[in-house]
Amino acid sequence: MSKYLILIYEAEAPYETATPELFGEITQEHDTFSAQVEQHGVTLLGGEALQPTGTATSVRGGSEVTDGPFVETKEALGGYYLIDAPDLDAALAVGKLCPARFGGVEVRPVMTFD
Amino acid sequence: MTVPDTSAVAAAVADAHRREWALVLAATVRVTRDLDAAEECAQDAFAAALIDWQVHGVPARPGAWLTTTAKRRALNVVRHRGVEHRYLPLLVEEETTPGPGDLVDDEPGLSDDRLRLIVTCCHPALDRSAQVALTLRLMCGLSTADVARAFLVGEATMAARITRAKKKIAVARIPYRVPSAAELPERVDAVLSVVHLLFTTGHTTPAGTELVRRDLVLRAVELCRMLRRLLPRDPAVAGLLALLLLTDARRDTRTAPDGRLVLLEEQDRSRWDRQAIAEGAALVREALSSRPPPRYALQAAIAAVHAESPTWNDTDWHEIVALYGVLTQLWPSPVVALNRAVAIGFARGAAAGLAELDALAGERQLAGYGYLPAARADFLRRLGRVAEARAAYTQALSLTENTVERDFLTGRLGELGGTPV
Known part of the structure; x- marks a missing residue:
């Protein structure tokens, strides 16, 4: 088994204007996703949603503190899931299930240090 | 068994390399679970053949001899792997117990290691240029220099591209296995796209002075024939093989002796390869009987209308318009x-x-x-x-x-x- 991080990159604007109904719908999608993961032989190790990039602060070189994320892009990292999967095909199957209606996800293997 | 001379042995080894490389490598990867080590063992086996066959004669089944030799070397390599190899990311082993979505042995080729190898080379997580490069290098046994030449890039660039792709296979754990029945059509489609791209690159090179790079065309046709043997009931494979054969049947007439381009309209149809056309046309009929018809089968059907038309003026353009429709x-x-x-x-x-x-x-x-x-x-x-x-x-x-x-x-x-x- 190997660990993979599913990074959810989405446009932030739709969330700023989302109605409570839409939020409810998306939360439901994530609950459904979490319930389905195990059918693919994959374990969900953790996951969080992030506050929008407007709340981010960057630190460079250990001292220089600046407002905002490192790169301003149309789609920003909005959350992640950490999974344990037998191989990339299983991780991608779960990545395809992951809700990301305003963008997409990136599946990255986690580096291991034995 | 008579002992052949040096040039006959060299020719036999070169022939075996062209025909059996993928088979030897694909079986060796199962042992090493590391592409680089497997390539080295397979190369060693071909080098050993040059000497051994000189002494003992060319074996009746060169592929089996080479596979056994390469696997024996691979076992040695695995046994002597030092500490530095302990953390090497290895290819994911195949599941030993088939799951519900897995394929049962109803198609003989599905257990073939070559299918495992080619779907790995053409995995959707690799970019198209990496898929093509890996296919030429691992399935056809082309040197990095030859792969670079085929795609008009520098050898260092190609070497870096291949290394990156191999690293991704190992680190991201792209599995070395035949996909489940549910995934198979999509994965075969990716393989066919690569074979088709190889063929079209060879058929009309995007840049350069020669219209056709014969070596690429031949490699593409050989790969497609191999896929046909491994997946004899797949209509998409039949369709692509038909398309390649029907298109390539015109090879001798596409350029004039001075290298000029000759359009379909002006080509000497008596010089088209009738055997390839007959084989292609039969494959088209088979592939078109599946619903919906595969894309390559429709393209092949269009090529077949041209190939079977005795003259340019006899071309059934209404049929062609309908097929494009x-x-x-x-x-x-x-x-x-x-x-x-x-x-x-x-x-x-x-x-x-x-x-x-x-x-x-x-x-x-x-x-x-x-x-x-x-x-x-x-x-x-x-x-x-x-x-x-x-x-x-x-x-x-x-x-x-x-x-x-x-x-x-x-x-x-x-x-x-x-x-x-």
């Missing part, structure tokens, strides 16, 4: 629409074709595509609209780097009293 319905694409427009020009006249082409003028995907102005130029020329035809030929010239195609366009432009800028 089905193709655009199932797989809408501006390039297919362009071909359909050209066929309409022949079925219903140049004016009708030109109208169809002009309807495509706004297509962004065709913006840098030289065949659109070239097709317009031809219809304008047939309609006697000389000035517009000249402008279109000039535009087409600005969009192709292939010397043979450039010469053809320059010739047409010259006939209309124009000169390239």
Whole structure:
């Protein structure tokens, strides 16, 4: 088994204007996703949603503190899931299930240090 | 068994390399679970054959001899792996117990290691250029230098591309296994795209002086034949093999002895490869019987109409327009629409074709595509609209780097009293 991080990159604007109904719908999608993961032989190790990039602060070189994320892009990292999967095909199957209606996800293997 | 001379042995080894490389490597990867080590062991086996076959004669089944030798070396390598190898990311082993979605042994080729290897080379997590490079290197056993030459990039660039792709396979744990029945069609489709790209790159090289790179074409046809043996009931495979055979059947007539481009209209049909056409046509009929028909089968059907037409004037353009119609319905694409427009020009006249082409003028995907102005130029020329035809030929010239195609366009432009800028 190997660990993979599913990074959810989405446009932030739709969330700023989302109605409570839409939020409810998306939360439901994530609950459904979490319930389905195990059918693919994959374990969900953790996951969080992030506050929008407007709340981010960057630190460079250990001292220089600046407002905002490192790169301003149309789609920003909005959350992640950490999974344990037998191989990339299983991780991608779960990545395809992951809700990301305003963008997409990136599946990255986690580096291991034995 | 008679002991052959040196040149006969060298020829036998070269022949075995062409035919059996993928088989030897694919079986060896199962042992090493590391592509680089497996490649080394397979290369060693071919080197050993040069010496051994000189002494003991060429074995009855060279592939089996080479596989056994390579696997024996691989076992040695695995046994002597030092500490530095302990943390090497290895290819994911195949599941030993088949799951519900797994394939049962109803198709013999599905247990073949070569299928495992080629779907790994063409895994969707690798970019297309890496898929193509890995396929040539691992399935066809081409050296990195040869792969680089085939795609007109420097050897260092190609070496880096191959290394990156192998690293991704190991680190991201792209599994070395035949996909489940549910995934198989999509994965086979990716493999077929790579084989098709190899063929088209060989058939008309995007840049350079030769119209055809014969080696790439032959490799693509061989790979496709191998897939056909491994997946004999897959209609998409049958369709692609038909397309390659029917297209390649015209190989000897596509250029004049002086290297000039010869259009389909002017090709000497008596020199087309009748055997390839017969084989291709039979495959088309088989592939078209599946519903929906595979994309390559429809393209092959169009090629078959041309191949089976005794002369250019006998061409059944209405049939071709109808086939392009089905193709655009199932797989809408501006390039297919362009071909359909050209066929309409022949079925219903140049004016009708030109109208169809002009309807495509706004297509962004065709913006840098030289065949659109070239097709317009031809219809304008047939309609006697000389000035517009000249402008279109000039535009087409600005969009192709292939010397043979450039010469053809320059010739047409010259006939209309124009000169390239």
